[in-house]
Amino acid sequence: MKLKDSLLELLGRDPIxxxxxxxxxxAQVIHKLHREDKSRITQIRAELAHKAAHDAPQKWRRRRWxxxxxxxxxxxxxxxxxxxMLEGALTGSRFVGFHMADLNSALQxxxxxxxxxxxxxxxxxxxxxxxxxxxxxxxxSWVCPYHLLAEWAEILHLKLADKKLVKDHPFDRRTRTAxxxxxxxxxxxxxxxxxxxxxxxxxxxxALIYGPGVALAWVATLLLFEIFYSRRAWCRYACPxxxxxxxxxxxxxxxxxxxxxxxxxxxECRKVCLVxxxxxxxxxxxxxxxxxxxxxxxxxxxxxxDACPTQSLTFKFKGIGKHL
Amino acid sequence: xxxLNPLIKQKQRRQFLRSALLMVxxxxxSLLGAIPVLGQWAKRLRPPGALKEREFLASCIKCGxxxxxxxxxxxxxxxxxxxxxxxxxxxxxxxxxxxxSCDGLQCVLACPTGALTHxxxxxxxxxxxxxxxxxxxxxxxxxxxxxxxLARGADYSGKLxxxxxxxxxxxxxxxxxxxxxxxxxxxxxCPIEIRANQCDxxxxxxxxxxxxxxxxxIRLVDIDQDGSTKKMRPEILDGCVGCGVCEMVxxxxxxxxxxxxxxxxxxSA
Numbered sequence: 001m002k003l004k005d006s007l008l009e010l011l012g013r014d015p016i017x018x019x020x021x022x023x024x025x026x027a028q029v030i031h032k033l034h035r036e037d038k039s040r041i042t043q044i045r046a047e048l049a050h051k052a053a054h055d056a057p058q059k060w061r062r063r064r065w066x067x068x069x070x071x072x073x074x075x076x077x078x079x080x081x082x083x084x085m086l087e088g089a090l091t092g093s094r095f096v097g098f099h100m101a102d103l104n105s106a107l108q109x110x111x112x113x114x115x116x117x118x119x120x121x122x123x124x125x126x127x128x129x130x131x132x133x134x135x136x137x138x139x140x141s142w143v144c145p146y147h148l149l150a151e152w153a154e155i156l157h158l159k160l161a162d163k164k165l166v167k168d169h170p171f172d173r174r175t176r177t178a179x180x181x182x183x184x185x186x187x188x189x190x191x192x193x194x195x196x197x198x199x200x201x202x203x204x205x206x207a208l209i210y211g212p213g214v215a216l217a218w219v220a221t222l223l224l225f226e227i228f229y230s231r232r233a234w235c236r237y238a239c240p241x242x243x244x245x246x247x248x249x250x251x252x253x254x255x256x257x258x259x260x261x262x263x264x265x266x267x268e269c270r271k272v273c274l275v276x277x278x279x280x281x282x283x284x285x286x287x288x289x290x291x292x293x294x295x296x297x298x299x300x301x302x303x304x305x306d307a308c309p310t311q312s313l314t315f316k317f318k319g320i321g322k323h324l
Numbered sequence: 325x326x327x328l329n330p331l332i333k334q335k336q337r338r339q340f341l342r343s344a345l346l347m348v349x350x351x352x353x354s355l356l357g358a359i360p361v362l363g364q365w366a367k368r369l370r371p372p373g374a375l376k377e378r379e380f381l382a383s384c385i386k387c388g389x390x391x392x393x394x395x396x397x398x399x400x401x402x403x404x405x406x407x408x409x410x411x412x413x414x415x416x417x418x419x420x421x422x423x424x425s426c427d428g429l430q431c432v433l434a435c436p437t438g439a440l441t442h443x444x445x446x447x448x449x450x451x452x453x454x455x456x457x458x459x460x461x462x463x464x465x466x467x468x469x470x471x472x473x474l475a476r477g478a479d480y481s482g483k484l485x486x487x488x489x490x491x492x493x494x495x496x497x498x499x500x501x502x503x504x505x506x507x508x509x510x511x512x513x514c515p516i517e518i519r520a521n522q523c524d525x526x527x528x529x530x531x532x533x534x535x536x537x538x539x540x541x542i543r544l545v546d547i548d549q550d551g552s553t554k555k556m557r558p559e560i561l562d563g564c565v566g567c568g569v570c571e572m573v574x575x576x577x578x579x580x581x582x583x584x585x586x587x588x589x590x591x592s593a
Binding site: 078079087088089091092093094099101102105106109112113114115117119120123169170171172174175178179182183186190191192193194195196197198202203206209210213214215217218233237238 | 339340342343346347350351353354355357358361378379381382383384385386387388389391392393401403404405407408410411434435436437438442
């Protein structure tokens with residue numbers, strides 16, 4: 001996928017349906033073969049029916065939850081047991097003495113304070129490099145404690161939606177870009193880190209490490225909103241942190257790639273995806289190339305990798321990936 | 325271009341409206357955070373080195389690293405009722421003051437953003453607050469009384485470092501009884517006065533003359549005698565940095581001396 005399209009979709013533009021001229025010749029051939037390969041499609045239907053009867057594989061989800069819990073536990077235990085591995089909270093910390101700063105929190109501070117001390121700069125550069133290397137929004141699905149709670153809330157939402165008790169109300173995805181700009185502007189103009197007041201990431205991280213407080217009521221409000229009104233609303237339409245990390249990861253070597261040859265367009269991946277617009281390419285006839293890298297908004301959570309019955313979506317580390 | 329189905333159009337209009345409402349709602353909630361700050365609902369005593377309140381709140385990244393390094397656990401983090409101040413560190417001096425027992429200003433060193441300015445190196449350079457004698461009538465010294473026992477009772481959990489007992493580990497105040505002819509706890513336990521005395525004796529802390537405070541912070545002065553008992557009153561001096569130890573140790577209830585954090589904090593980035 002072109003960087004420009006990836007960024008525009010990150011900012012909220014809807015994916016554009018490609019015209020025939022945009023689709024490469026080898027991809028066109030595969031599209032045609034797919035249309036004709038009726039027996040393969042019947043076979044996949046059977047596979048899917050089997051999968052629906054059993055539990056879908058959750059390999060990546062289990063790994064991810066383990067990493068997320070371990071990272072947050074490392075923060076908690078560093079303080080409680082005074083082992084000094086990962087001191088501080090997700091907004092700002094020290095990993096075995098080395099500074100790390102959450103990029104969005106650091107941005108809020110820089111805009112409000114209008115000054116950057118060297119320790120903060122070190123923290124920013126370290127974290128930016130780390131998340132560029134690891135995929136940007138990887139922070140969201142592999143580290144953010146709100147993400148985990150929101151995933152549980154989502155399971156509940158989907159159960160209720162299945163019973164027709166709740167309905168998902170989608171928002172315009174450009175809202176998140178608007179939030180990012182408004183909160184940047186508010187920090188700059190008011191001189192206060194306004195977003196930190198309601199950041200569920202900061203609130204949760206501090207609550208885990210330093211003990212709970214009434215701020216958790218705000219987090220609970222967001223979760224209830226997601227359960228009863230709009231699926232994954234905060235992560236999808238609001239969180240400026242996600243957008244910041246999306247920008248960082250837009251040129252990351254770690255991506256999920258789509259192999260058209262294996263894809264039979266069942267759409268299982270889009271059903272589980274936090275940001276299904278990045279998987280537009282899996283829709284029948286949309287893939288422009290034989291292989292497509294999924295865009296910057298992808299959180300590299302791996303749920304699509306688990307969900308795909310034909311291994312058409314896989315993690316890839318560009319450059320040295322083949323040697324790993 | 326084909327004419328959009330009116331149903332789709334209506335759906336889009338609703339989605340736009342919803343999104344605008346979400347925007348107004350969330351930004352509105354976040355701006356509610358201005359009320360406790362502008363209304364100064366909580367006038368907090370901040371850790372040593374804290375910049376002026378406005379700059380402090382702008383620069384604090386709310387990570388709590390200062391909390392983690394404090395040897396007496398003096399630093400707490402504010403909750404959401406303090407609005408924009410949520411997650412920012414403060415000290416409740418009456419519960420646990422900063423006694424500078426780390427000597428090296430660990431919280432300042434831990435601060436990643438300079439909200440606790442890295443421009444200070446010694447306790448006497450901190451400008452946390454200024455102590456105020458608010459109720460002299462309840463002061464034991466003013467009444468000419470001594471003090472015997474535990475300053476804040478046996479259940480009090482606050483700690484202080486007593487160098488003559490253990491240089492490195494602060495001990496609970498409840499494990500350190502006093503027997504004083506006239507109560508002078510606020511003076512004898514003042515970290516600035518302790519340092520000044522050590523320096524006068526030619527033994528500055530860690531052998532570092534930089535630790536020597538240039539000015540005194542508190543003293544007891546004689547009150548005009550009208551009877552036979554000696555009566556004294558505490559007087560706050562220029563060298564007070566507002567660490568809160570005098571407020572913490574005062575046996576009177578409520579404390580005779582309290583920290584006024586609006587009276588100091590001249591520190592700029």
